[in-house]
Amino acid sequence: KIHEKVKSGSMKDYYIKLSFNWRDVNVLVDGNQPTTQQVSYKVEAVGVTKVIESWDNAMLKKFEDNVDAKGKDAEVIKLIKDKVKAGASDQEITSYVASIIKSLHVEFIKTVENELEKMSTDKFNFAKLDRNVVMVAKNTDEALTVNGYEFLGGQWILEETVSFALGRSINVNRPGTFIFTGRSVVINALEGTENGAAITGIVTKYALEDFFGQISLENLNASVTRDMMIGSVARMAGAPKGIDSADWLNKNKKISVSKRNAYQPIETQEALYLLMSLYEMKTNIKVSSIKVRNYNTVAGITDLDDKYKPYVRAAFETGLFSDKGMKARGEIKTKDILNILGSLDKKIKI
Numbered sequence: 001k002i003h004e005k006v007k008s009g010s011m012k013d014y015y016i017k018l019s020f021n022w023r024d025v026n027v028l029v030d031g032n033q034p035t036t037q038q039v040s041y042k043v044e045a046v047g048v049t050k051v052i053e054s055w056d057n058a059m060l061k062k063f064e065d066n067v068d069a070k071g072k073d074a075e076v077i078k079l080i081k082d083k084v085k086a087g088a089s090d091q092e093i094t095s096y097v098a099s100i101i102k103s104l105h106v107e108f109i110k111t112v113e114n115e116l117e118k119m120s121t122d123k124f125n126f127a128k129l130d131r132n133v134v135m136v137a138k139n140t141d142e143a144l145t146v147n148g149y150e151f152l153g154g155q156w157i158l159e160e161t162v163s164f165a166l167g168r169s170i171n172v173n174r175p176g177t178f179i180f181t182g183r184s185v186v187i188n189a190l191e192g193t194e195n196g197a198a199i200t201g202i203v204t205k206y207a208l209e210d211f212f213g214q215i216s217l218e219n220l221n222a223s224v225t226r227d228m229m230i231g232s233v234a235r236m237a238g239a240p241k242g243i244d245s246a247d248w249l250n251k252n253k254k255i256s257v258s259k260r261n262a263y264q265p266i267e268t269q270e271a272l273y274l275l276m277s278l279y280e281m282k283t284n285i286k287v288s289s290i291k292v293r294n295y296n297t298v299a300g301i302t303d304l305d306d307k308y309k310p311y312v313r314a315a316f317e318t319g320l321f322s323d324k325g326m327k328a329r330g331e332i333k334t335k336d337i338l339n340i341l342g343s344l345d346k347k348i349k350i
Contacts, residue, residue, distance in 0.1 A: 001124060002014050002047055002122070011047035011121050013047075013048050014045050014048060015045075016044070016046075017043070017044045017046050018043055019041060020040070020041045021039070022039050025037070025038045029149055030158065030207075032183045033183075034182075035140065035144065035146055035180050038178070039179070040176070040177040042126075043126040043129065044123050044124060044126070045124045046116075046123050047123070048116070048119045048120055063104070066108070076100065080096070130173075131173070132172060135178050136164050137167045137169070138167040139166050139167055140182070141182060144182035144184050145201055145205050147159070147180065148168065148169070148180050149180070150170075150176055150178050155240070156179070158240070161180075161205075168180065183204050183205075186200070187199070187203065187217050189218050189219075190338070195339060195343065199339070210231070210235070210241070211229075212232070212334065216228070219334070220335035220338070221333050221334070224331075224332055224336075224337050225266060226261060226263070228266075229266045229270075230246050233274045233275065233278050234246075237249070237252075237278060238252075246258065253281060255274070257270075266332065268327065268329075268331070269311075269328040270308065275320070275337075275341075276312075276315050277311070278344070278350070279320075279348070282350055287314035288310060290314045290318065291317075295313070297313060312328075315340075320343050320344060321336075
């Protein structure tokens with residue numbers, strides 16, 4: 001639209017305006033404590049009645065003339081001479097000159113904003129950007145798992161958050177409202193274990209205690225229910241909070257799961273099917289394309305459904321599961337699921 005208006009002559013030119021608004025948030029976000037201010041930003045194309053390049057050059061020339069005039073101002077020269085006579089150090093003189101330049105700069109910005117407002121006509125908001133904007137939370141607390149959120153549809157939505165220098169970052173391709181939060185989870189039963197830190201990080205990042213509960217996380221020999229497993233995989237696959245996990249997986253990820261016996265222990269074969277489906281989603285590698293070197297791995301496992309067989313075989317082949325004495329229709333314990341998640345994170349950083 002704005003290009004059409006420039007071509008038609010109804011406006012001379014346009015410029016891109018970025019607006020940022022920061023504010024403190026004193027409430028929990030998705031159950032977590034904010035570690036940064038909330039930032040909202042928008043991007044606008046603003047039509048103007050003058051050619052921006054010419055106007056820009058004229059304004060810069062005006063600023064340079066103001067600086068030059070101030071340098072020749074008799075009162076300023078006298079003040080500097082008086083400071084020198086009084087024994088002021090070079091640093092003090094430099095600081096004084098810098099303060100003059102700063103005041104001119106502040107005044108110049110106000111002038112620019114006023115001039116732009118006077119010659120502005122139409123404004124167009126960008127709903128989406130061609131490239132990602134990297135939002136960064138710097139110098140984050142290593143004791144916390146820090147994640148980024150976007151405010152959409154009246155709720156905070158967890159974004160894919162990655163390490164960035166000494167902080168954490170998210171990539172966004174649209175203007176909006178964003179914040180970072182910190183979350184700390186302690187699983188005493190995992191302290192000192194090989195994958196303990198990685199597993200705790202996964203549980204914290206995806207708030208899996210929503211499904212396992214703190215009691216189950218401390219009793220690693222507890223059996224995992226279908227609700228725990230389906231909910232956890234859906235969450236790690238990107239499902240928002242407060243939805244039906246089974247429906248979400250069926251609809252959004254084409255993973256076939258039923259809601260039957262939701263609070264009964266999940267069969268080991270179905271748990272491995274769900275975990276390897278997560279592997280497929282995170283890697284874009286189908287289990288059917290994984291080269292199997294030993295087809296006898298699952299030969300001794302009785303009652304293994306044909307639907308689950310390729311996924312169970314892939315779990316063994318990738319080294320994510322190694323219990324050759326498993327019972328396909330038997331229960332699987334919390335420690336086994338958490339260990340698989342820890343191994344999965346080592347391989348593909350979930």
